Amino acid sequence: MDFLDDIRGMKFFDMHAHMSSRTTDDYQAMADAGIVAVIEPAFWLGQPRTGVDSFRDYFASLVGWERFRSSQFGIRHYCTIGLNSKESNQIELAEQVMEILPLFIYKEGVVGVGEIGFDDQTPAEEKYYRAQLELAKEANLPVQIHTPHRDKKRGTTRSMDIAVEHGLDPGMVIVDHNNEETVKEVLDRGFWAGFTIYPFTKMGNERMVEIVKQYGSHRIMVNSACDWGISDPLAVPKTAALMKQKGISDHDIRMVTFENAVTAFAQSGQLSLDELEQPLTIDQSQKFNGSTILRGGQAPRIAKESITIR
Numbered sequence: 001m002d003f004l005d006d007i008r009g010m011k012f013f014d015m016h017a018h019m020s021s022r023t024t025d026d027y028q029a030m031a032d033a034g035i036v037a038v039i040e041p042a043f044w045l046g047q048p049r050t051g052v053d054s055f056r057d058y059f060a061s062l063v064g065w066e067r068f069r070s071s072q073f074g075i076r077h078y079c080t081i082g083l084n085s086k087e088s089n090q091i092e093l094a095e096q097v098m099e100i101l102p103l104f105i106y107k108e109g110v111v112g113v114g115e116i117g118f119d120d121q122t123p124a125e126e127k128y129y130r131a132q133l134e135l136a137k138e139a140n141l142p143v144q145i146h147t148p149h150r151d152k153k154r155g156t157t158r159s160m161d162i163a164v165e166h167g168l169d170p171g172m173v174i175v176d177h178n179n180e181e182t183v184k185e186v187l188d189r190g191f192w193a194g195f196t197i198y199p200f201t202k203m204g205n206e207r208m209v210e211i212v213k214q215y216g217s218h219r220i221m222v223n224s225a226c227d228w229g230i231s232d233p234l235a236v237p238k239t240a241a242l243m244k245q246k247g248i249s250d251h252d253i254r255m256v257t258f259e260n261a262v263t264a265f266a267q268s269g270q271l272s273l274d275e276l277e278q279p280l281t282i283d284q285s286q287k288f289n290g291s292t293i294l295r296g297g298q299a300p301r302i303a304k305e306s307i308t309i310r
């Protein structure tokens, strides 16, 4: 892939990637493009859950199997744990989820409470958003906020107002899915501004280049949000390559595709810049609870450049 030539030697941290929905091919391509770490925020499954055990197993997989699967491609995997806004509207279930959250947020690799906030901006969403801000404050963890697609400007302002009302330091809050309409207020108020490069709906990376030209690289970070939908797990390295072609400095590229996310989420005490500068050693014969990523006699690390598949 041509764009890889522009970014050779660079390291990337995709701070919003729903890896449970992605394949091993995606992991391999991400590693090959320089992605050294990801954050997987807890979200929905694409269809309604029928009970709290579905959340329990999902949270356990985020700190367990998925973290292991990622490590097998040399990518450090972190997650944020929370009750997402969409599912906050199933009140009976939401109450049960709130009860199990404290069992997961203190686990190794959990770098924040997320992704939480507003979707349709309902009273139930507000209730559980507030309760989880309190949880994050108590645990001294960063918060990863999902901002709504509909009525985004108002939803984003409201999310920040409520976080401040609960006494959270804006420096502990990452407001995600920003666009040209929201970025100024988020930065002016001292919050971190995440941008999701997502084909057709959220942001294109040409628009992202313009934002960095206008606002610089301070407290801005980009991600792919790669999930069940049509999305691109290489959105972060591709955006870096485009920035490079458009004359953005290596320093600014590094800040928005790697270092700002490290600084923001290092406040959890679960990761550090020193650690992320070191490569993760890969041994695909390792096991997690007795399982490997290899199936029936597969050899570790398949050579992707070969057209023959054995």
Ligand SMILES: [Zn+2]
Pocket (backbone or CB within 6 Å): 016, 018, 041, 043, 115, 225
């Ligand atoms: Zn998400």
